[in-house]
Amino acid sequence: MRIRGVPAAVTVLLSFTSAAPTTQQWGWPWGLQDPNSTETDLLAYTGLGNLVAYTAENGFPNPRSCTFEKLRVRSEWSTFSDDQKQEYIAAVQCMSKKPSKSSPDFAPGARNRYDDFVAVHINQTTTIHGTGNFLTWHRYFTWAYEQALRNECGYQGSQPYWNWARYSEDPLGSSLFDGSDYSIGGNGKYVKEGEVNIPSNAAPSIVLPPQQGGGCVTSGPFNWTVNLGPVSPAYNDTPVNPLQSGLGYNPRCLRRDISQYVTSHFLTDANVSSLISANADIYWFQTFMQGDFFASSNYLGVHTAGHFVVGGDPGGDLFSSPADPYFFLHHAMIDRVFWTWQNQDVKPRTFGDNSLSGTITLNNVPPSRNTTKDDLIDLGVNAPPIRIKDTLSTIGGPLCYIYA
Numbered sequence: 001m002r003i004r005g006v007p008a009a010v011t012v013l014l015s016f017t018s019a020a021p022t023t024q025q026w027g028w029p030w031g032l033q034d035p036n037s038t039e040t041d042l043l044a045y046t047g048l049g050n051l052v053a054y055t056a057e058n059g060f061p062n063p064r065s066c067t068f069e070k071l072r073v074r075s076e077w078s079t080f081s082d083d084q085k086q087e088y089i090a091a092v093q094c095m096s097k098k099p100s101k102s103s104p105d106f107a108p109g110a111r112n113r114y115d116d117f118v119a120v121h122i123n124q125t126t127t128i129h130g131t132g133n134f135l136t137w138h139r140y141f142t143w144a145y146e147q148a149l150r151n152e153c154g155y156q157g158s159q160p161y162w163n164w165a166r167y168s169e170d171p172l173g174s175s176l177f178d179g180s181d182y183s184i185g186g187n188g189k190y191v192k193e194g195e196v197n198i199p200s201n202a203a204p205s206i207v208l209p210p211q212q213g214g215g216c217v218t219s220g221p222f223n224w225t226v227n228l229g230p231v232s233p234a235y236n237d238t239p240v241n242p243l244q245s246g247l248g249y250n251p252r253c254l255r256r257d258i259s260q261y262v263t264s265h266f267l268t269d270a271n272v273s274s275l276i277s278a279n280a281d282i283y284w285f286q287t288f289m290q291g292d293f294f295a296s297s298n299y300l301g302v303h304t305a306g307h308f309v310v311g312g313d314p315g316g317d318l319f320s321s322p323a324d325p326y327f328f329l330h331h332a333m334i335d336r337v338f339w340t341w342q343n344q345d346v347k348p349r350t351f352g353d354n355s356l357s358g359t360i361t362l363n364n365v366p367p368s369r370n371t372t373k374d375d376l377i378d379l380g381v382n383a384p385p386i387r388i389k390d391t392l393s394t395i396g397g398p399l400c401y402i403y404a
């Protein structure tokens, strides 16, 4: 296999101090020989090489809270053993059985710890999408969820991701959705539904044809109830939430319509790798990642596309989408793409002037001030508030992880 873009300096980087482990200690260049690697994976691997080199030269950004010894590695779902899969699934189920910490004034419909995460996402939806904090907010949100799985539900592993680029021809063929005890459940039962219009039925710009699902998920380990939302559902027959905020109690089944149409049109390896390679500026990277469905380009970015891989309810609702456990595997992949992009040029894209762009309102409507690195990300009961600048590096502490 031809290996592109491997920094020559990294391959000869063998001398080290305790602050600067060798490439061999990091395990790099893992995966470069894997014949199943996608172009997207190769960018991740070479990016990791750049991060190793950067760390060897500069040390860890905040060695009191993140060092090489504390690093966690997030892996793709298919690389988990059956035991690891079951351990992850059990921790997610545990979250749905622990009592909610949310105040009933804030989220009267929240019934469990899992709902606390859904509630905060619903509540902040219009200030965390199409905004400067989009990437870091969802990075911290996924990290806080991983922490809760570990600290409150005994999970020993790391948050897995689902690499859409590997399954763009056959998402139902992925072990994530095979409906076995080692999956997050399969497709929904077939229900006749119409086309899904994005961004909304009122203003359709991209039309997604219905697939073979659409109804309740009945296979796999999750006997799952969605309690919150929807606010902006993809289907007209979704039960309406008693509160306009979407935070009232609205128990219903989890529905999916797993879409090969979406993966094969918007989530191919070429789609994902070119997003990373062809957009050197953070503004264009995050804009193309989120898609351009308000203009005439009809381009569903990998973020929106990744949600409509499952679609259904809550997956087809921007607000309550975290109520499908798929959300966190999708957003770990979004974060991996962001991390990979950052690592193509570590310093300016992580610590410098190419690390943050955008304003504090959705697609800058209404027009608002720029997001700053001192702005807070506040996840309520789910995690301590944090400044954006402290989430820009995944090894900057408290964040302390890399991706395989």
Ligand SMILES: [Cu+2]
Pocket (backbone or CB within 6 Å): 121, 128, 129, 138, 318
């Ligand atoms: Cu979101």
